[in-house]
Amino acid sequence: MEAKVFASSQPILSLRGISKYFGGVHALEDVDFDVYPQEIVALVGDNGAGKSTLVKIIAGVHRPTKGHIFFQGQPVEIHSPHDAQALGIEIVYQELALIETRDVPANFFLGREPVKGRLGIFVDRRKMVEDTVRTLRELGIELPYLRSPVRYLSGGQRQALAIGRVMPWGGKIIIMDEPTAALGVKESRRVLDLILRLKEKGCSVIVISHNMRHVFNVADRIVVLRGGRKVGDKKKSETTPDEIVKLIVGADML
Amino acid sequence: MPVLAEERATQVLQKFFVFWDRVGILLAFIVVFIMFGALTPVFFHPINILNVIRQVSIIGVIAVGMTFVILLGGIDLSVGSIVAFTGIIAAGFQVKWGGSLFLSIVVPLLIGGGIGFLNGFISTKGKLHPFIVTLGMMSIFRGATLLVAQGKPISGMSPAFRFIGAGMIGPIPFPVILFLGCVIAAGIVLKRTVFGRYIYAIGGNEEAALLSGIMVERYKISAFTLLGFLSGMSGLILTSRLNSGELVAGQGYELDVIASVVIGGTSLMGGEGGVYGTLIGALLIGVVSNGLNLLGVQPYWQMIVKGIIVIFAVLLDRLKRRFRTT
Incomplete structure (x- = not known):
């Protein structure tokens, strides 16, 4: 199944000859990078290898010094996180991107609240709660208290929320930077399951991780x-x- | 078992704070209210009650705006000076510059909003703490007030203008209607609109709000602008009620206003609280001032008491955070 998907389809995202220089520092040098539909790509490397720079270029935070980006075969320019989102590229910011004082639906819809009424200024709270419940159920995320502030959730639950909330926005590629770094064994397992479930739902996932x-x-x-x-x-x-x-540390170079 | 005892104490405190968040302020208000009533018979007299709520309205209108700014994690010390400056401008249009009712209402409101906008603009774009920006503005507009008035109060408003601060609609003073209107409108905005929810979001975690694409600066500037506008409204009410643009108008209002908001349960750290708490907080401050007056306590003591109440309210907020279940 994996092999078939891999072989039979075009990459959804292709980077060709990407270089990124920060002043004299060559953070990336002539990198080709592909992501196929419904594929989970792990991006590994030592500190300073360029992983974060690469995903930030994909997410529109940095612009490449050289190279081209193709999305579904078409050349694209990603100037801002907003451009990336418009293409269906979502980056999961970790816990730091949750508002501790607000409840789960408020965090789930942060920055994209549904509105109702003719004025378009009133938040459709009911839709928020219903959609949150539905998406969380689909992803198998169990959160005990939907309506109390997020600060009462555990680390794993928060991470699940941070990941789950990128789901409903038609994200085709979801980027995660060390999603299990701060979690215990059980909680990491849950997050990994969640990543697999995102793939089942048709997403591609790019994961940066140090954990082999x-x-x-x-x-x-x-x-x-x-x-x-x-x-x-x-x-x-x-x-x-x-x-x-061996590839990470360069032991093959002799 | 000291550990167990400590745990137990923490639990009790946690329960107390949950309870306090819901009804604590209201309860404190009722206790103070009944206490002053028992101490001074005049206190419950309808005329006195009307007097209290009318006075509360002048502070309260500003406190509604301050709730937005404090929810964002900001602060504004310039409100008292905005009251004085807009008040003197209103008086100027009434007495010196042609007597147009329209101009004497609209221009001060616009100026109030404009000063608020500057507060927000300078503190966000200049990345300065609003504390220092508004401290400067406080001095600037106190000076500007004296400059415009040439050191003398401007008195003698038209009857139509006097309605703003002294008029009644049925048995209710007009400023009270303005104040309650502001509270209800602000309550709806904060709870139900995108704008209100972003105010909470930004105050709760500015970084997260930014990453979510919320235009943080724009909302901050809007909140300061709203506060300036409402301070201008308060300036109109005060000038109208006193029938005079006074040089020392609004002096020390920042304390009463911030006290109202903080006593009302809005956290100085931002992100939590609301305008209904501010309503009770403003009433509590008003009742304490009035009650102490009736008891014949020197005004000096009132300042001391209010200062203690503010510190106590902030301490309570800090304790609340420490003993929160995690």
Whole structure:
């Protein structure tokens, strides 16, 4: 199934020859990067390898110094996070992007509240609650208190909320930067399940992670960056954690 | 078992704060209200009650606007000076510059809104704490008031203008209607509109609001503008009621206004609270002032008492945060 999807379809997102220089620092150098439909791509590499820079270029936070981006085969320019969202590229900001003092529906719809009435200024609270409940159920996210402030939720529940809320916006590609970094074993498992469920729902996911076990748990393909260059691009079925680690640290270079 | 005892104490405190959030302020108000009634027979007299709520309206209108700004995590110290400046401008149009009723109402409101806009604009675009910006504005517009008035109060308004502060609609003073109208409108805006929800969101976590594409600066400037506008309205009411544009009008109002908001349960950290609490907070401050007056307590003592109440209210908010269930 994986192989079929991989082989038979066009990439939904293609980056070609991407370079990014910050002054004299070459953060990325001539990187090609593809994401296929319904594919989970893990992006791995040491600190400073260029992972965050790469996803920020995809999310419209940075603009590449050189190179081209194609979305569903068409050349595109992503100037801002807003442009990225318009294409269906959503980035999951971690816990820091939740409002602790507000409840779950308020956080779920933050910045995209549905309105009702002719004036278009009144929030449709009922729709917010209903849609939140439905999406959370679809994703299998269980939150005990919908109507109390988010601060009463656990770390894992907050992370699930942060991920779940990008779902209803027709996101085709969802980017996560270390989604399990601050979580315990059980909570990490839940988040990984959630990533798999997003794939079932038709999304592609780009995950940055340092945790090899998590990477091999969910990823279809693993892309390795080192010193701003792509040094590995392997299907999970054709590689091992050992090989990936070697690529990350550069032990193959002899 | 000291650990258990500590846990128990924490639980009791948590329950107390949940309770306090719901009805605490209202209860405190009722207790104070009955206490003053028992101490001074005049207190419950309808004329006195009307007097209290009329006075409360002047502070309260500003406190409604201040609720928005404090919910955003901001503060505005310039409100008293805006009251004085807009008041003197209104008096000027009434007495010196042609006596147009329209101009003497509209121009001060626009000026109030304009000063508020400047407060918001300078603090957001200049990345300055609103505390310092509005402290400067407080001095600037106190000075401007003296300048415009040339050091003398401007007295003698037209009967139509006097209606704003001294008129009655049925048994209810007009300023009270203005005040309650503001409270209800603000309540609806905060609870039900996108604007209101963004005010809470920004106060709760500005960074998150930004990442969600909320135009944080625009909402901050709007809130300050609204507060300036409402301070202008308060300036009109005061000038009308006193029948004079006074040089010292509004002096010390910032304390009463901020006290009303904070006593009403809105957190100085932003993000939590609401305008109905502010209504009760303003009433509480008004009743305390009035009650102490009737008891013949020197005004100096009133200032001391109010200061203590403010510190107490902020302390309570801090404690509330510490003992919150996580």
